[in-house]
Amino acid sequence: MSDRIEIRLSGSGGQGMVLGAIILAEAAAIFEGKNATQSQSYGPEARGGSSKSDVVLSDGAIEYPKATKLDILLAMTQESCDKYCCDLRPGGLLIVDEDYVTNLPETDGRIVKLPIMRLAAESVGKKVVANIVALGALVELTGVVSEESLRKAVLAKVPKGTEELNTRALRVGIKAAQNVKQ
Amino acid sequence: MSDRIEIRLSGSGGQGMVLGAIILAEAAAIFEGKNATQSQSYGPEARGGSSKSDVVLSDGAIEYPKATKLDILLAMTQESCDKYCCDLRPGGLLIVDEDYVTNLPETDGRIVKLPIMRLAAESVGKKVVANIVALGALVELTGVVSEESLRKAVLAKVPKGTEELNTRALRVGIKAAQNVKQ
Numbered sequence: 001m002s003d004r005i006e007i008r009l010s011g012s013g014g015q016g017m018v019l020g021a022i023i024l025a026e027a028a029a030i031f032e033g034k035n036a037t038q039s040q041s042y043g044p045e046a047r048g049g050s051s052k053s054d055v056v057l058s059d060g061a062i063e064y065p066k067a068t069k070l071d072i073l074l075a076m077t078q079e080s081c082d083k084y085c086c087d088l089r090p091g092g093l094l095i096v097d098e099d100y101v102t103n104l105p106e107t108d109g110r111i112v113k114l115p116i117m118r119l120a121a122e123s124v125g126k127k128v129v130a131n132i133v134a135l136g137a138l139v140e141l142t143g144v145v146s147e148e149s150l151r152k153a154v155l156a157k158v159p160k161g162t163e164e165l166n167t168r169a170l171r172v173g174i175k176a177a178q179n180v181k182q
Numbered sequence: 183m184s185d186r187i188e189i190r191l192s193g194s195g196g197q198g199m200v201l202g203a204i205i206l207a208e209a210a211a212i213f214e215g216k217n218a219t220q221s222q223s224y225g226p227e228a229r230g231g232s233s234k235s236d237v238v239l240s241d242g243a244i245e246y247p248k249a250t251k252l253d254i255l256l257a258m259t260q261e262s263c264d265k266y267c268c269d270l271r272p273g274g275l276l277i278v279d280e281d282y283v284t285n286l287p288e289t290d291g292r293i294v295k296l297p298i299m300r301l302a303a304e305s306v307g308k309k310v311v312a313n314i315v316a317l318g319a320l321v322e323l324t325g326v327v328s329e330e331s332l333r334k335a336v337l338a339k340v341p342k343g344t345e346e347l348n349t350r351a352l353r354v355g356i357k358a359a360q361n362v363k364q
Contacts, residue, residue, distance in 0.1 A: 022200060022222075029224030036228075039221030039247055040204075042211030046218075065221055065248050159341060 003059045005144055006067040009134070010052040010084050011076030011097075016131030019157065021053035024135060027145040027153035028057045037065035050079055057144060072142055074134055075101055076116065095138060097130075112141060114176050120169060129169035132158075136173025141181065147174060185241045187326055188249040191316070192234040192266050193258030193279075198313030201339065203235035206317060209327040209335035210239045219247035232261055239326060254324055256316055257283055258298065277320060279312075294323060296358050302351065311351035314340075318355025323363065329356060 007024065009017040018040055025038035040053045054067040069089040075081035076097045085105040088094060096104070098113035114137055120130035132154060139150045151170060158166045189206065191199040200222055207220035222235045236249040251271040257263035258279045267287040270276060278286070280295035296319055302312035314336060321332045333352060340348045 018204060025222070025224055026228070029228045033226075033229070036224040037221060038224070039219060040207070041244065041247060042207055042218040042220075043243075044215075046208070046211045047215070061225075062223065065223060 004062070005057045005072070006070050006089075007055045007057070007072040007074075007138075007144065008052055008067055008070050008084060008087065009055075009074045009131070010050070010080035011074075012080070013046075013049045013051045015051065015076050016128070017051045017074075017076070018053045020131040020135050021055045023132075023150070023153045023157050024138075024145065025055045025057075026157065027139075027149040028055075030156075031149035031152050032145055034059055035062050037062050039065055039067075041066075045083075050077070050083070052080065052084065072138065072144070074138060076130070076134070077101065078103060081105065093142065095134070095141065097134075112137075112177070112180055114180065116173075116176075119172050119176055123172045124165065124169045126165060126169075129166060132166050132169035133173035133176070136170040137177040138173075140174040140177035186244070187239045187254070188252050188271075189237045189239070189254040189256075189320075189326065190234055190249055190252050190266060190269065191237075191256045191313070192232070192262035193256075194262070195228075195231045195233045197233065197258050198310070199233045199256075199258070200235045202313035202317050203237045205314075205335045205339050206320075206327065206332070207237045207239075208339065209331040210237075212338075213331035213334050214327055216241055217244050219244050221247055221249075223248075227265075232259070232265070234262065234266065254320065254326070256320060258312070258316070259283065260285060263287065275324065277316070277323065279316075294319075294359070294362055296362065298355075298358075301354050301358055305354045306347065306351045308347060308351075311348060314348050314351035315355035315358070318352040319359040320355075322356040322359035 009020045025036040028034040029036040037056045070087045072093045074095045081101045092109045094111045097116040117130050120133045121127045191202045207218040210216040211218040219238045252269045254275045256277045263283045274291045276293045279298040299312050302315045303309045
């Protein structure tokens with residue numbers, strides 16, 4: 001089996017999906033010695049306000065950087081879920097924000113529903129960290145990188161003065177994922 | 183001739199090359215209706231502290247998102263110049279920070295030398311905006327996007343409260359490039 005893992009973070013513009021993907025790629029590459037590519041394609045949909053960002057992780061060289069068969073898809077909005085769920089590989093994991101994605105696709109893989117934006121707003125206190133809540137949950141559910149590597153990558157990337165807020169966002173995401181795993 | 187334009191921003195980690203590339207891609211895609219991809223690959227060199235980020239722009243669909251023959255290379259450090267100058271296409275444009283890249287490659291293309299970090303530190307007052315100074319210069323030299331689109335993309339992406347600083351950085355970069363064009 002190939003060790004290549006393809007992950008897509010999708011939502012609306014301004015939800016920090018690109019930054020989230022960069023953090024995940026850097027957690028794997030800088031703190032775990034893996035190879036990673038991180039990319040986004042902007043077409044007409046970029047003007048419509050939707051946003052997606054891909055990460056490919058591998059222990060070996062990554063010949064083709066574009067995600068083609070997603071192992072993991074995060075969809076923060078119904079529009080992004082509808083658009084990208086067909087790119088999930090059979091048996092892939094779909095993580096959705098349950099308050100915004102109510103119409104779930106038919107899939108033979110696993111779907112995890114979490115109130116990501118609500119957790120960011122209510123449990124952390126800032127909607128803007130929803131991307132970090134989502135990363136915490138994704139990593140807890142999948143183990144694509146360790147929580148320690150993720151934490152280091154988050155702290156290396158977020159603006160000075162927001163470290164505590166972002167650490168709290170990570171913890172809230174991890175905790176929420178632990179609850180659905182049980 | 184294809185309308186595909188490949189651009190690489192390279193330097194050391196922390197110089198904001200990834201953010202610079204995202205801003206350039208969004209200037210083209212969101213404010214000019216072009217297609218754009220923006221990507222970075224992290225391999226062993228990511229641990230060494232060097233950083234590169236690619237942008238591919240096109241009026242049509244972008245089949246292969248990875249940059250292969252660069253039209254434009256920005257090199258903020260000697261290491262990044264040495265590593266990537268061989269990826270420039272014949273006749274491509276190399277922009278270097280003249281204080282850090284002193285050993286220039288043989289090339290049949292154009293080389294533009296600018297004191298980018300020094301301009302950021304002395305003319306703008308903050309080294310951290312060197313990436314924005316560089317973008318201003320690159321766009322003035324090449325016209326890959328309009329200055330107005332670049333300005334909008336910068337302001338949409340930088341932290342609140344830093345708009346004036348970044349606008350000044352853009353102006354300093356544009357001015358520096360105008361001086362070498364004459």
